[in-house]
Amino acid sequence: MIYFISDSHLGSRLVDDHKAHEKKFVDWLDQVKADATAIYMMGDIFDFWFEYKTVVPKGFVRFLGKVAELIDAGIEIHFFTGNHDIWTFGYLENEVGLIVHRQPEVVVLGGKNFYLAHGDGLYTQEDTGFRIIRKIFHSSFAQKLFRLVPPQIGQGFGYNWSKNNRKKDLPNENKFLGEDREFLVVYSKQYAENHPEIDYFIYGHRHIALDLQIKNNTRVVVLGDFVSIFSYGVFDGENFRLEFLED
Ligand SMILES: [Mn+2]
Numbered sequence: 001m002i003y004f005i006s007d008s009h010l011g012s013r014l015v016d017d018h019k020a021h022e023k024k025f026v027d028w029l030d031q032v033k034a035d036a037t038a039i040y041m042m043g044d045i046f047d048f049w050f051e052y053k054t055v056v057p058k059g060f061v062r063f064l065g066k067v068a069e070l071i072d073a074g075i076e077i078h079f080f081t082g083n084h085d086i087w088t089f090g091y092l093e094n095e096v097g098l099i100v101h102r103q104p105e106v107v108v109l110g111g112k113n114f115y116l117a118h119g120d121g122l123y124t125q126e127d128t129g130f131r132i133i134r135k136i137f138h139s140s141f142a143q144k145l146f147r148l149v150p151p152q153i154g155q156g157f158g159y160n161w162s163k164n165n166r167k168k169d170l171p172n173e174n175k176f177l178g179e180d181r182e183f184l185v186v187y188s189k190q191y192a193e194n195h196p197e198i199d200y201f202i203y204g205h206r207h208i209a210l211d212l213q214i215k216n217n218t219r220v221v222v223l224g225d226f227v228s229i230f231s232y233g234v235f236d237g238e239n240f241r242l243e244f245l246e247d
Contacts, residue, residue, distance in 0.1 A: 001035045002109055004233035006042035006118070006204025008226035009084065010060055013047075013163040014170075015227065022063050025226060028245060029066045036075050038109075041098075042204040042223055043082025043118030048158035050087040052147060057155065064096055071097040080105075082204065083120040084162055086137055087146075110237035112199040115191065119205030119222070123183040173207045174229055185212060188220045200240055202233065211242050 008025055015021050032039065049057055071077055079098040081088065092098045104117035121134055136142045146154060166173070179185050188201040192215060201220045209224035209231040221240065224231030230245035 001032070002038045002040070002235040002237075003032050003036050004040045004042055004202055004221075004223055004235070005045075005226055006080075006223045007044040007082070007207055009044055009047040009162075009166070010063060011047045011057075011159065012166070012227065013159050014166060018059070021227070022060065024230070024245070026062050026066045028226075028232070029063075029070060033070055033073070033075070036070070038076040038078065039070070040078045040116060040202070041080065042116065042202065043080045043120075044084045044204060045079065045082070046085040048155070048162045049085035050146065050154060050158055051089050051091050052151065053089075055151065056091050067098065068096050080116065080118050080204075082118040083134065083137070084165075087143060106198070109235060112235075113197050115188075115195075115198045115201045117201075117203055119184050119203035123187045169207075174209075174224075176208050176210055179212070182206065182208075182210070182222075184222060185210075185214070185220050188218075189214055192218050209242050209244075211240075 005028070008021075009015070010022060010025065011018065046057075046060070051057070067077060077098050078101060079092060080101045086102075088100060093100050101116075104115065104122070107114050107116060120130075149157075176182065184201075184203050184206060191201070192198055196215075196218075199217055199219070201218070203220075203222045204225070206222050207225040207228070208222050209229060210220065210222040212220045214220055219240070221233060221242065223233050224242065226232065226245075231242055232245070233240060233242055
């Protein structure tokens with residue numbers, strides 16, 4: 001089985017009980033450990049992750065420990081950076097053993113073609129403010145400057161930025177806006193025109209659980225999230241389905 005999960009936003013200031021949130025994720029990892037051959041983490045797993053040369057953010061010990069345990073047991077775990085956790089500079093690869101992806105990828109799984117991406121930065125009509133911020137966040141010069149800010153200020157800024165950024169979208173966060181207004185659907189349809197071989201587009205980012213057929217054999221999946229609706233994707237080699245965590 002191959003599992004897909006995204007947008008847990010671990011550490012978010014919009015979550016009251018961080019320990020309980022982290023435990024849910026750890027329990028999920030324990031559950032899928034039984035039959036997972038690979039896990040794709042599709043972005044925004046951390047609400048704000050900025051790693052320094054010799055120091056990493058506090059917290060997430062049980063989560064990272066469990067991830068390392070699964071990797072050591074032979075499960076391949078992929079980590080796509082989102083728009084909240086771009087700033088990993090080797091720790092997650094070298095220490096934890098995650099396979100980090102910074103760009104969309106097309107992979108073949110069980111004979112099917114998967115287009116995988118967090119989902120930010122794909123569509124040129126994303127609003128200008130977001131695009132400017134995205135440019136800054138991805139610039140290595142800005143990252144160098146940020147590294148000079150004392151961590152207690154930088155981390156505080158990061159978690160607050162993240163909170164305000166998501167708060168603004170909360171009213172729409174888990175709502176499907178319709179095929180024509182969901183930019184990931186619009187983007188996928190355009191992409192599929194020139195790449196008819198794609199069977200599945202898999203995204204995070206929008207926090208909606210969506211499984212939409214756009215052509216005979218092409219489906220667009222948005223994984224939902226693991227912070228409010230607790231959804232994830234499962235591919236058994238033949239079929240893909242979205243599931244929700246049961247309490
Ligand atoms: Mn996102």
